Amino acid sequence: MQTIFSGIQPSGSLSIGNYLGAMKQFVDLQDEHHCYFCIVDEHAITVPQDRLKLRENIRSLAALYLASGIDPNKATLFIQSEVSAHTQLGWIMQTQSYIGELERMTQFKDKSHGKEGVSSALLTYPPLMAADILLYNTDIVPVGNDQKQHLELTRDLAERFNRKFNDIFTIPEVKISEVGARIMSLQEPTKKMSKSDENQKATVFMLDEPKKIEKKIKSAVTDSEGIVRFDPIDKPGVSNLLTILSSCTNTSIKDLEAKYVGVGYGDFKQDVANAVLDILVPIQKRYYAIIDSETLDDILDDGRDKATAVAEKTLKKAKKAMGLGRVV
Ligand code: TYM
Numbered sequence: 001m002q003t004i005f006s007g008i009q010p011s012g013s014l015s016i017g018n019y020l021g022a023m024k025q026f027v028d029l030q031d032e033h034h035c036y037f038c039i040v041d042e043h044a045i046t047v048p049q050d051r052l053k054l055r056e057n058i059r060s061l062a063a064l065y066l067a068s069g070i071d072p073n074k075a076t077l078f079i080q081s082e083v084s085a086h087t088q089l090g091w092i093m094q095t096q097s098y099i100g101e102l103e104r105m106t107q108f109k110d111k112s113h114g115k116e117g118v119s120s121a122l123l124t125y126p127p128l129m130a131a132d133i134l135l136y137n138t139d140i141v142p143v144g145n146d147q148k149q150h151l152e153l154t155r156d157l158a159e160r161f162n163r164k165f166n167d168i169f170t171i172p173e174v175k176i177s178e179v180g181a182r183i184m185s186l187q188e189p190t191k192k193m194s195k196s197d198e199n200q201k202a203t204v205f206m207l208d209e210p211k212k213i214e215k216k217i218k219s220a221v222t223d224s225e226g227i228v229r230f231d232p233i234d235k236p237g238v239s240n241l242l243t244i245l246s247s248c249t250n251t252s253i254k255d256l257e258a259k260y261v262g263v264g265y266g267d268f269k270q271d272v273a274n275a276v277l278d279i280l281v282p283i284q285k286r287y288y289a290i291i292d293s294e295t296l297d298d299i300l301d302d303g304r305d306k307a308t309a310v311a312e313k314t315l316k317k318a319k320k321a322m323g324l325g326r327v328v
Contacts, residue, residue, distance in 0.1 A: 001032070001033060001034045002033050002034065002139040002140055003033065003034045003035075003036070003136055003137055003138050003139050003140070003170075004026075004029055004030075004033045004034065004035045004036065004138065004139070004140050004141070004142060005035075005036045005037075005038070005132065005133050005136050005138040005141055005172075006022060006026060006036075006037060006038070006141055006142050006143060007037070007038040007039070007040040007043070007080065007129075007132055008022060008023070008037075008038075008039065008040065008061060008065075009040050009041075009043050009044045010039050010040075010041055010044050010054065010057035010058045010060070010061040011044045011047075011049070011057065011195065011196070012057060012195040012196060013057075013060070013195060013205040013206065013207055013208075014061065014064055014195060014205065014206045014207075015183070015193050015194070015195045015203045015204060015205055015206070016183060016193070016204045016205075016206065016244065016276060016280075017144065017182075017183035017192070017193035017194070017195075017203075018144075018195065018206075019068065019206055019279075020177075020179075020180035020183055020244065020247045020248070021143070021144030021145070021177065021180050021181050021182065021183060022142065022143060022144055023064075023065070023068050023070075024068075024177075024180065024247070025142040025175070025177050026065075026068075026070060026075075026142060027068060027069035027070060029140075029142060030070065030071060030074045030075045031074065033140070035074065035075035035076065036075070036076045036078070036136050036138075036307060037065055037070055037075055037076070037077050037078075038077075038078060038079070038080050038132060038307075039058055039061050039062055039065075039077075039078070039079045039080060040080045040129075040132065041054065041058050041079060041080055041081045042080050042081050042086060042087060042090075042128060043080070043125060043128060043129065044057075045121070046119055046121040046122045046125050047111065047119070047122065058079060059291065059296070060207075060291065062077065062079070062296060062299075062300055063287050063290050063291040063296060064206060064207075064283070064287060065077055066286070066290055066296070066299070067283045067284070067286035067287035067290065068283055072299045072302065072303070076303045076306045076307055077299060077300065077303045078300060078303030078304045078306070078307045079300060079303075079304065080132065082300075082304040083304060083307045083308050083311050085131075085135055085308070085311035085312055085314070085315040086128065086131055086132055086135065086311070087128070087131075088131075088315055089131035089134065089135055089311075089314070089315050089318060090124075090127055090128035090130075090131040092131070092318055092319070092322065093127035093128070093130045093131050093134070093157055093161075094124050094127045096127070096157050096160050096161050096164075097124070097126070097127045097153075097157060099123070101153065101156075102123050102124065102126060102127075103123065105125075105126055105149060105150065105153070106146075106149055107125070107146070107149070107150070108122060108123055108125065108126075126150050126153050126154070127157065129150050129154060130153065130154040130157045130158065133154055133172050134154070134158055134169045134170070134172075134314065135310070135311040135314045135315065136307075136310055136311065136314070137169075137170045137310075137314065138170060138172045139170060139172060139173065140172065140173050140174075140175050141154075141172050141173070141174050141175060142175040142176075142177070143174060143175070143176065144176070144180075144181050144182060144183075145176055145181040145182040146182070146192060147174075148174060148176065151172070151174040152174075154172060155171055155172065158170075158171050158172070159171060161318075161321075165318075165321035165322055166317075166321040168314070168317045168318055168321055169314075169318075177247075179243055179246045179247045179253070180243060180244075180246075180247035183240065183243065183244060183247075184236060184240040184243075185197060185199075185202040185203065186201065186202050186203070186204070186216055186217065186219075186220040186221065186237075186240070187199050187201050187202040187220070187221055188202065188221070189220075189221060189236035189237040189239075189240045190236050201216055201219060203216075204216050204217065204276065206280055206283065206284070207284060207287065208280075210277055210280075210281060213273065213276055213277060213280065214273040214277065217241070217269055217272050217273040217276060218266075218269050218270070218273060220237060220240075220241060220269065221237045222235075222237040222238050222241070222265050222269075223235050223237060223238060226264065226265065228242065228256075228257060228260035228261075228263060228265070228268050229257060230242050230253045230257060238265070238268075241268070241269065241272045242256055242257070244272055244275075244276065245271065245272045245275050248272075248275040248276055248278070248279050249275050
């Protein structure tokens with residue numbers, strides 16, 4: 001059975017972009033793979049975080065994973081900072097990374113652009129991400145489109161390490177879903193939907209109230225053509241709504257285009273809103289049932305222990321290959 005690893009930052013409420021681009025795939029994959037899903041809180045602190053809010057977001061993300069359908073009997077769910085091998089291998093992977101290649105990462109450029117006091121950890125974010133993945137002998141990493149460049153770097157770092165020291169790391173493949181890998185902002189559909197967008201109307205959050213979700217989708221920016229057609233260049237707004245509908249209903253965009261011939265944007269948007277609600281309302285119900293439960297802590301304790309056992313083994317091999325510590 002192949003191994004899957006993926007992570008999500010607890011840096012605010014999750015958006016439907018996170019769900020459709022990543023989490024939905026995780027749920028589908030867990031039946032036939034050996035899965036690790038991580039709450040990457042050490043990545044979240046590469047930018048300033050409020051201490052109490054961060055704690056809340058970590059727990060909330062854990063509950064959302066479960067509410068979305070991650071089954072702790074099938075997958076290992078854990079918090080990155082509770083498995084110390086991540087930062088240790090992260091350091092080792094930093095020694096194999098060049099400043100130039102890290103500075104070329106689009107996410108680093110976007111997050112550091114025009115800012116003062118950018119942390120050095122924002123630059124060394126990708127070697128920690130490589131460590132996350134490599135610790136578990138991961139074969140496949142399901143992510144949204146924006147993480148593709150980080151995955152390419154992970155492969156380069158793993159190959160570099162294997163060549164220089166010992167063949168320790170499995171070289172992971174990236175898996176990007178065909179539909180939903182890049183959900184766009186509802187207000188500026190040429191830009192990615194982001195959980196940190198200042199314009200609240202641009203993003204549907206998984207825990208938004210149903211009425212609010214409906215309102216946001218109904219006020220999504222479209223165009224004046226009045227035809228439901230997939231054309232991301234000339235009709236980015238309508239195309240984004242088609243992508244969301246296609247992903248939520250598992251219906252091809254072609255079939256949807258055929259279904260909406262002669263239908264106006266008002267009715268089309270209502271259907272998109274209903275499809276999103278059909279998915280999110282049951283998730284929200286499950287979320288509120290588990291967020292304060294002890295079961296959630298038990299699952300995270302168990303996940304930490306299982307992850308630690310595997311991660312420590314890989315870390316030990318990597319240290320030995322590099323000549324760290326003493327011969328034992
Ligand atoms: P993060 O927390 O930004 O996003 C989590 C996942 O959601 C996907 N995603 C989207 N997909 C479609 N449309 C969007 N608008 C959208 N926005 C976000 C992301 O691609 C991602 O899959 N660096 C990672 C976290 C990470 C990680 C890892 C991932 C740390 N270590 C190891 C995989 C493996 C990140 O910031 O994701």
